Amino acid sequence: MKFRCQENPNFQDDRTLEIWKICERLRSSLDPSEIIDLRNSFQGFDRCSSGFIQGHEFARILNCCLRKPLCCDVICRLAEYFSTPDFGGVAYGQFLDIITKEDESCDAKQEKYSLSSAEHRRLALVLMSIAKTLRFREQILRPYFEEYERIAGNVGCVTYAYFKRVLYFLGVTLGRSEWELLAKRFMVHHCKLDYEAFVEEIDQLLRYLDTQGPVKREEDEEVPLKVIIAELPKVDRSEVGIVNLEDVFEKTTTCHPCVSQAREDRSFHILMDHIQKHVWKNRIRIREFFDQYDxxxxxxxxxxxxxxxxxxxxLSGLYKFPMTDCEIKLVCDHYKDPRNANRIQWVCFTDDVDRVFAEKDVAKGVCQPCDGEHVSDDVPVEKKVCAHKERDLAAEVIQLIRTLVSSRRILIEPVFRDFDPHCNGHITRGQVGEALAMVGISITEEQKYALDKRFSDDFGFNYTRFLKEVDPSPCVPSAYETIQRKAAAHNRKVEATSHHHETDIVRILAKIKGQVIRKKVRIVDFMRGFDSLNHARITRDQFERGLATAKIELTSTEVRTVADMFRTPLQDTVDYRKFCDTIAEIDYQCNLEKAPLLVPLQHFTSEDGPHNHLNFEERTIVSRTLQKLARYADVVSNLSSPLKDFDRNQLGIVNKNQLIRALAMRDLHTAISSREFEVLCKCFGVNIGCRREINYRALLAALDYLYANRHNHPF
Structure with a gap:
């Protein structure tokens, strides 16, 4: 039903125009769910399905079912306009048709034809494949849909499930995307498919195929596919890589790899020279990349x-050395196996490339670096001249911008950062001019083009490299580097004040043996972890780290002395196994099978250090003093009893006063002089914290040893 004001906008009827405005207002305010509820409410009062209800029922529904109820005057006008005096009721069906029919028809029309050009091409391929399948099997579509129409009463429409079931019964199986295309093309009323339009298009395609001749059933190309999938053929773009866009548009305004003209493929010898130069420059061990597959x-x-x-x-288009597919194919064809074209002799390829380092099978090969002089340049002379001009112009522009930035104190980096919200380091070419204009720097189009040529890549304008040249930041050393330099200077200062005893290898080995006995550690267990290849040698840093892990307390000078002592002859490494065998003499002596008459000696730890170092005169005095006191050893004088009384914590140490008191209690203080007593305290002295103590247990052990061997030492 249509109003006259819809057909003729100049129609002058106040009543019809007013009703049309009310219906338009209702159409814009009602949701699809509200329209369905309104229809169900009307049908609930229409028990006979006549399409008419009473006026009071019509007014009650409009007053109760609408989210924004209408006033009584508007409801009375609607009821009066749609009332039919012949049947004595209100035609609610016409009222609903006016509200919903136009929207449904418009939506269906938009749904029916809202396809892109690519989707139209794919849909044409799908329909042609369906037509060929039906023609090959000599089947007709229309009777299957007409039968459903007689039962359901739908005029030209079927459900999506029935449409799919009919095509499957006829042997037409489509992919998921193809089904979506058909539904998008032929769907009406949001839930049904217009089979009339579908059958009409299929009939047109069948008539076209009939004009091409009969079906050739003996050919495999005419046999229909099991699953119909629409694949668009690739478009032949022969102009890409041949036509230079810079010659057409004079200036490039886009950033894409296809804009630049493709270079010509290089010959095999030139290509191998470039590969050798790439391998030499980046120090690549190419054999490791092929071994993992062989x-x-x-x-x-x-x-x-x-x-x-x-x-x-x-060696690909994504890295520093770009190679085209033709160049990769050229290399593969050159090194392919003569007996099998699918096999590539990678050993020959690596041998040819490694000649840049040394010749193969030569004992004393001379390194022959690829300096790039013999590599040919494929760039024409005209291109070189243009490149030099653009490079010089870009250098002038950069110098000009650097001068303006330094003289005007311009913060140019934040402006470029604002155009790069994702911090990719690239912006578009148009944003470069905007950023420079915002800081008050104006350049010409030719200068902008030169900057684009120098700083642009496949991702856009690399403004990070541009800012490094225009506004270089001062080189400020990091805090970590400063600390490292201070630590190195401090270590050099400490090493300069080292003592002479830190270079005595005998004293250092004795110190290490004493710590190993007291701490009960095996140094070889801490060194073996650094020797993964079991070569019995490690670096100096690893040797120092192994000693530190084993809790061996040595100074840096002592560690250097030991490393120099056990250094391997050909390399700057340490033979840790020989060092560990030397330290292991405290428990056993190696290679005794080669000297069967040799008697092994037990190792006794000493507390020797700078504090108790004795010269020849002092050693003579100590020997004479011990010979005197050995006559009154612990077995004779019971000297250990008073010393143990003074050692309450059983640490084995006493001070000088306690030692002289213990000697006085056994009348031994008169046997030695004060000089002899001082030298004796120095010999058996140990440093405990910040004070000097005497190890009386070592003193008693020495006296007992001399007393037990008194017959061998009569003096």
């Missing part, structure tokens, strides 16, 4: 594995 060490790989190894090595 598990059987047969010397060949498949073509895909060879290309994958080259990609991992950096």
């Amino acid at each position: 598990l059987l060490c047969c010397g060949w790989l498949s073509r895909t594995q060879f290309i994958r190894s080259m990609d991992a090595m950096g």
Whole structure:
């Protein structure tokens, strides 16, 4: 039902125009769910399904079911306009049609034709495949849909499930995306498919195929596919890589790899020279990239594995050394196996590339670096001249901008950062001019083009490199580097004040042996972890780290002295196994099978240090003093009893006063002089904290030893 004001906008009827405005207002305010509820409410009062209800029922529904109820005057006008005096009721069906029919028709029309150009092409391929399948099997679509129409009463429409079931029964199976295309093209009323339009298009395609001739059933191309999938053919873009866009547009305003003209493929010899230069410059061990795929060490790989190894090595379009597909194919064809084209002899390839370091099978090979002089340059002379001009112009622009930034004290970096919210380091070419204009720097289009040529890549304008040249930040050393320099200076100062006894290897080894006995550690267990190849040698840093892990307390000079003593002859490493065998003499003596008459000696630890170092005169005095006191050893004088009384904590140490008192209690203080007593205290003295004590247990052990061997020492 349509109003006259809809057909003719100049129609002058106040009543019809007013009712039309009310219906338009209701159409814009009602949701689809509210329209469904309104229809169900009307049908609930229409028991006979006549499409008419009483006026008071119509007014009650509009007053109760709407979210924004209408006033009584508007409801009375609607009821009066849609009332039919013949049947004595209100035609609610016409009222609902006016509110909903136009929207449904518009939505269906939009849904029906809202396809892109690519989707139209794919849909055409799907329909052609369906038509070929039906023509090959000599089947007709229309009877299957007409049967459903007679039962359901739908005019030209079927449900989505029935539509899919009919095509499956006819042997037409589509992919998921193809089903979505058909539904998008032929769907009406949001839930049904217009089979009339579908059958009409299929009939047109069948008539077209009939004009092409009969079906050739003996050919495999005419046999329909099991699953119909629409794949668009690739568009032939022969102009890409041939036509230079800079010659067409004079200046490039976009950032894309296809904008630049593709270079010509290099020959095999030039390509190998460039690969050798890349390997030499980056110090790449290319054999390691191929060994992981050649598990059987047969010397060949498949073509895909060879290309994958080259990609991992950096020989591809994504890394520093770009290679085209034709160049990669050229290398593969040159090193392919003559008996099998799918195999690549990677050993020959690595041998040819490694010649840049040394010749193979030469005992004393001379390093032959690839300096790049013999590598040919494929750039024409005109391109070189243009590149030099652009480079010089870009250098002038950079110098100009650097001068303006330094003289005006411009903070140029925050402006570029504002255009890069994701911190990618790149912005568009148009944003470069905007950023420079915001800081008050104006450049010409030619200068901007030169900057684009120098700082632009596949991602855009690299403003981070641009800022490093325009506004270089001062080199401020980090706090970590400062601390490292101070520590190195302090270590050099400490090393300069080292004592002479820190270079005595005998004293150092005795000190290490004493710590090993007291702490009961095996140094070889801490050194072996650094020797993963079991070569019995480690670096100096690893040697020092192993001693520190074993809690061996040595100064840096002492560690250096030991490392120099056990240094390997050919390399600057330490033979830790020889060092550990030397320290292990405290428990056993190595290579006794070669000297069967040699008697091993037991090692006794000493507390020797700078505080108790004795010269020849002092050693003579101590020897004479011990010979005097040995006549009155603990067995004779019981000297240990008073000393133990003074040692309440049983530490084995006493001070000088307690020692002289213990000697006085046994009348031994008169046997030695004061000079002899001082030298004796120095010989058996130990440092405990900040004071000097005497190890009386060592003194008693020495007296007992001399007393037991008194017959061998009559003096």
